[in-house]
Amino acid sequence: MTAPRPPATDGTAPRPPARRRGRPPRTESAGTRDRILAAAREEFSARGYEKTSVRGIAKAAGVDSALVHHYFGTKEQVFEAAIEVAFAPALAAPDAIAEGPADGVGERLTRFVLGIWEDPATRAPLLAIVRSAVDNDTAAAVLRRLVAAQLMRRIAARLRLPDAELRAELAAAQLVGCAMLRYVIRLEPLASADLEQIIARVAPVVQIHLTAP
Amino acid sequence: MTAPRPPATDGTAPRPPARRRGRPPRTESAGTRDRILAAAREEFSARGYEKTSVRGIAKAAGVDSALVHHYFGTKEQVFEAAIEVAFAPALAAPDAIAEGPADGVGERLTRFVLGIWEDPATRAPLLAIVRSAVDNDTAAAVLRRLVAAQLMRRIAARLRLPDAELRAELAAAQLVGCAMLRYVIRLEPLASADLEQIIARVAPVVQIHLTAP
Numbered sequence: 082m083t084a085p086r087p088p089a090t091d092g093t094a095p096r097p098p099a100r101r102r103g104r105p106p107r108t109e110s111a112g113t114r115d116r117i118l119a120a121a122r123e124e125f126s127a128r129g130y131e132k133t134s135v136r137g138i139a140k141a142a143g144v145d146s147a148l149v150h151h152y153f154g155t156k157e158q159v160f161e162a163a164i165e166v167a168f169a170p171a172l173a174a175p176d177a178i179a180e181g182p183a184d185g186v187g188e189r190l191t192r193f194v195l196g197i198w199e200d201p202a203t204r205a206p207l208l209a210i211v212r213s214a215v216d217n218d219t220a221a222a223v224l225r226r227l228v229a230a231q232l233m234r235r236i237a238a239r240l241r242l243p244d245a246e247l248r249a250e251l252a253a254a255q256l257v258g259c260a261m262l263r264y265v266i267r268l269e270p271l272a273s274a275d276l277e278q279i280i281a282r283v284a285p286v287v288q289i290h291l292t293a294p
Numbered sequence: 295m296t297a298p299r300p301p302a303t304d305g306t307a308p309r310p311p312a313r314r315r316g317r318p319p320r321t322e323s324a325g326t327r328d329r330i331l332a333a334a335r336e337e338f339s340a341r342g343y344e345k346t347s348v349r350g351i352a353k354a355a356g357v358d359s360a361l362v363h364h365y366f367g368t369k370e371q372v373f374e375a376a377i378e379v380a381f382a383p384a385l386a387a388p389d390a391i392a393e394g395p396a397d398g399v400g401e402r403l404t405r406f407v408l409g410i411w412e413d414p415a416t417r418a419p420l421l422a423i424v425r426s427a428v429d430n431d432t433a434a435a436v437l438r439r440l441v442a443a444q445l446m447r448r449i450a451a452r453l454r455l456p457d458a459e460l461r462a463e464l465a466a467a468q469l470v471g472c473a474m475l476r477y478v479i480r481l482e483p484l485a486s487a488d489l490e491q492i493i494a495r496v497a498p499v500v501q502i503h504l505t506a507p
Contacts, residue, residue, distance in 0.1 A: 129429055215425050215478050216342055225481060233481070250475055250484040251495055258471025262463055265428050268438060268446070271463040282464055286499045 114152050117142045121149075121163040126205040130160060130213030130220035161223050164210055175235035187252070187288025190236070191280050194256045198264050199276055211265065240291060252290040259283055327365050330355045334362075334376040339418040343373060343426030343433035374436050377423055388448035400465070400501025403449070404493050407469045411477050412489055424478065453504060465503035472496055 120142035124133045135156050139146040153159040178189045197203045210228075213220035233253060237245035259279065262268045271279070333355035337346045348369050352359040366372040391402045410416045423441075426433035446466060450458035472492065475481045484492070 212428050215428050215474075221479055224479060247483050247487060247495070250481055251472065254471035254475050254484070255468045255499070256471065257474055258467035258469065259464070261470055261474065262467050266434055266437060268463055270460050271467070274460060282460070282503070286468070286502060289499060290495070
């Protein structure tokens with residue numbers, strides 16, 4: 082792991098009027114950081130982990146590569162940060178999904194996951210993860226660490242049933258497969274089917290995985 | 295689409311004793327063709343569609359690139375041929391799966407699909423397809439054409455139920471997702487769970503997708 086480097090003074094980012102050496106002022110910092118993360122999500126999404134470079138992310142964000150290293154460190158760390166931001170709403174999901182009657186948990190989870198995939202803005206980072214993780218062990222490890230540990234295990238913990246983690250993963254398998262065939266492979270008729278029709282078919286099955294004896 | 299070119303006379307393949315111009319003798323042809331296909335499956339599996347080259351396949355098979363073009367044509371055609379050979383047993387599946395009682399069709403399909411993924415020899419070409427199709431539109435189109443049309447629609451046709459294609463695809467989604475999380479992402483505990491335990495959990499759900507009212 083490489084330590085984050087200081088920003089290059091010849092960076093193409095607009096320089097604040099009274100810039101100090103080292104860390105840029107907080108407001109500039111937040112704006113630049115967000116711009117780099119947005120560019121990173123775009124690049125990872127379009128190209129996958131392996132073909133994305135820190136240089137390419139920097140170029141897309143309109144900054145010098147050194148600034149990307151400064152904020153995030155290595156490419157793996159940029160990837161993890163890009164995914165983490167994209168997953169922030171999902172990390173609140175276990176609580177939202179666990180609320181309400183237990184016999185509706187399948188529908189709430191299905192609606193939540195397919196809702197994220199249905200919106201092109203939130204679909205992009207998921208595509209980035211899928212494209213990267215099937216192709217690269219580093220990206221797969223980031224996915225396991227972040228999604229599996231933080232999302233699946235938290236849902237599992239709330240089920241309070243034997244084999245809760247396996248249950249959560251088999252439910253996730255149905256949703257991941259659905260997203261793959263509908264949004265990535267674009268298999269017809271699934272790709273053009275009405276979302277509510279899909280939820281009506283998939284939610285009962287997710288419910289079975291999560292709570293059936 | 296490029297027309298297949300004649301084999302180069304400076305190919306590195308061992309030349310048969312009395313080689314004629316144009317098509318090599320039948321036995322040599324079958325052996326070389328199979329060796330190229332095996333190399334193609336290896337290469338596509340390890341690198342995905344985009345990063346695999348006809349030159350790389352030729353090198354792995356110990357032949358000249360021109361011979362690969364001669365037998366198969368373009369890279370897309372090599373890919374389709376490599377997948378098609380790998381899918382030959384699967385293309386017989388609809389008949390095998392449809393035989394026997396209707397209430398066992400979910401288990402027969404689940405056992406068949408996960409059985410292919412469980413065996414490293416048959417898993418490799420599937421990995422090639424998944425890795426390639428998430429990353430490349432050409433490979434995704436080959437997958438749709440071959441798997442969707444020939445496999446899913448044939449299973450659907452035997453169901454004789456409304457929405458049969460959508461049913462087959464949602465069942466496939468469960469199986470594809472399961473394979474992704476178990477064999478590609480290697481999410482625990484799913485990755486190490488006993489195959490029979492997974493079949494016991496997944497088969498009833500596949501059955502519901504295929505035949506539930």
